[in-house]
């Protein structure tokens with residue numbers, strides 16, 4: 674069966690909520706970069722060298738580091754595809770600015786791996802192990818349709834991994850002495866919020882354009898959450914998962930979407 678597609682018949686319904694131009698985007702990123710470096714400069718050398726965490730923390734954190742790093746690496750690829758295939762320029766512009774954001778996040782996460790002394794050969798196996806975000810992102814990387822990519826990755830996945838879950842990750846890392854990860858999570862969330870808001874504007878425009886689009890978006894949501902649920906299977910990361918669904922439903926339900934029926938654990 675052919676994959677369902679959605680076309681925004683009236684592209685003027687979509688406006689970048691951040692109203693960015695190239696000039697405004699570059700200025701914003703420069704300010705973000707300065708703020709990030711200032712926060713990082715307050716961290717003690719021991720924390721940056723991962724001497725403030727226990728060996729057991731590092732052992733268990735490798736799959737979290739992999740979830741962070743490979744999600745960002747995947748994002749640089751799928752958002753480039755979404756930009757290349759974007760059906761109209763306003764949407765392409767949002768994708769291209771996001772591409773630059775995701776590259777910055779990717780570099781932050783690579784630095785975590787390096788500073789924590791995790792050899793590169795261990796990164797990918799950690800992500801390919803069961804219980805990670807790998808299945809979801811590999812699915813998104815196979816997609817070519819910009820709208821489907823943005824609904825699944827930006828609206829559902831980033832909408833879910835929004836402010837709530839990054840706060841859980843940042844606080845959890847900080848409590849275990851991993852101050853560098855905490856600073857990174859708090860920096861990335863400011864960009865992710867912008868990625869979510871343009872995806873939300875797109876979903877809203879699609880539903881206004883044709884209410885029948887809601888069924889396809891519901892199906893994309895269900896597919897995405899089913900691919901994600903393994904991250905919390907067996908009760909692992911329960912607090913993270915509750916925050917994940919909670920963040921997402923807060924933006925999705927007001928637009929007319931229904932909760933996905935998911936296996937319980």
Ligand SMILES: [Fe+2]
Nearest residue numbers: 745748775778
């Ligand atoms: Fe990101």
Ligand SMILES: [Fe+2]
Nearest residue numbers: 748831865868
């Ligand atoms: Fe993002």
